[in-house]
Amino acid sequence: MNSKERMTAVLSGKHPDRSPVSMNLALYGAGLTGCPLVEYYSDPEAYALGQEQVSRIFQPDILFAPFAMPLYAQSFGGTLRFYKDQPPNIKKPVLSVPDDFHLLALPDPDNNPSLVYMRRAIRIMGSRHGNEVVVAGVAMDPVSLPIMLMGLDKWLQTFLFEETMATDILGWILPFFREWVNILFEEGASFVALPMAFTTPAILPRKLVLERCMPVLKQAFDGVKGPLILHSTGAPFSPFIDLFATLPNVKGAELNCKDSFQDTRANVGEQLLLMGNLEGPNCNQWSVKQTREKCKTILQDRKDDPFFILGTSGPDIPIDTPPAIIHAIGRSVEDVNKW
Amino acid sequence: MLSDIQQKVLAQLMEGNRVAVIDLIDEWAVQKQYRTAVSEILEPVLHEFGERWYRGEGLSLSHGYIAGKIAEYLMEKCLEEEEQNDAAPRKKKGNLVIGNIEDDYHSLGRMMLGRFLEISHWQVHDLGNDVLAEEFVDKALEVRSRVIAVSAMMYTNALNIQKLRREIDDRGLGGVLQLAVGGAVFITRPNLIREVGGDGTAVNAFKSVELIERMWQTSTTLGELP
Structure with a gap:
């Protein structure tokens, strides 16, 4: 099987020849091409060239679209701060007063520069690599998207204490989410990864997720035309995955490095695709030997689980990670039977 | 129990x-x-x-x-x-200056801290987000605060606390004006407190109240504010 066949198999509930490998090398491509990050996160061709190098050197089974959620803040009118070695961050939230969302226009996917950048990057990657490898779109779920507009604290306050306004904001943003995710599929994404930044146990109690978030997510996911894989965003996620597994079009979940595959599998049943859970943002600190040991532990734990993808969890693999570490992750799925 | x-x-x-x-x-x-x-x-x-x-x-x-x-x-x-x-309000323990450091807009932790300090009978002067080092120190001197509690969520922003450390030291206020630092990044990076020059940190807003009371006491043993 090539990468595409392997990923297509696990996404459609069939057995792959081996575990696919997912590594968040979105940022890493810039290091491989020496591209300044301002350019990398605004020029789709520059991004695609970086991913071309990622694919050539490391052969992951998935190539990711730009993994930089602040681009969504930018698409709504926010400004970004760029760094030398990490994805951009929000310089200042778009909304200082949550109720001012009435004054914002939803971004136009055909003309908004940030959105055009993201969709073109997928299109280029799909046209160059789409026969061999899966291209993943990256979007934000509608309950988390307001974080990009006003910051976590203001959105959390609004959500907790201004329920009517929160409902209005979610109702306003939901059609944009559906339209945007479907555009990513049309551009060539085989699945869309959704960092669930708000609906995690670190932010919300389960009861609020169940009562307030699930109806919105159900309505939003019902209208999308492809598989969704939920992403842990760097925080433990497992305690809520059983809820999300019931949502339309959710085919998988990426676990945090602190989540247990065994516990999660026991809670969600056999069919949901589980990914992870190497600690991606810290892998520049590991030796090759440690990397192999970490992979081995996960692979042995999952050896009888066909719906599993070995991968890094959380945000990007740091740009200064030695290539040998990334190679060690990629090769571990081939080597597992020799260990 | x-x-x-x-x-x-x-x-x-x-x-x-x-x-x-x-x-x-x-x-x-x-x-x-x-x-x-x-x-x-x-x-x-x-x-x-x-x-x-x-x-x-x-x-x-x-x-x-x-x-x-x-x-x-x-x-x-x-x-x-x-x-x-018509009862006299309970006497405050003292004035405290809190805020998010320059470039930081993650106010949640700071606001929680402010509320818990107020409930513990401190008079809180909350300077808000994106506060410059000199603004912190000016306010602390104005209201006679022996502790500045500064918050940051992101590592890159937390490094701006170094400017506040320098401002305190350059004005000869080290020790008598204590610098409490906090925010999620200080939990994930335990060495960051040393890197930014903080005098103390706590794991959450509740523990911060205890910390600040200790730091206030430490300050009183080291001298008077000018």
């Missing part, structure tokens, strides 16, 4: 049910007044809550924020009660 009312309040707080907690406190206040609810309900519940948070027992940011909102509600009710009873 929590009393029956304390357990009920804690249980509702754990569910994230702010309205139910306020109903319980209102019910209590009909018989015993709001000011007794501070010491007999809120303080013990928040202490237990803080311990659970410290132990990582299934608490979320929402829980902390709801607790802060309940504290704010109770404080307002206490003030109303004092006005109605």
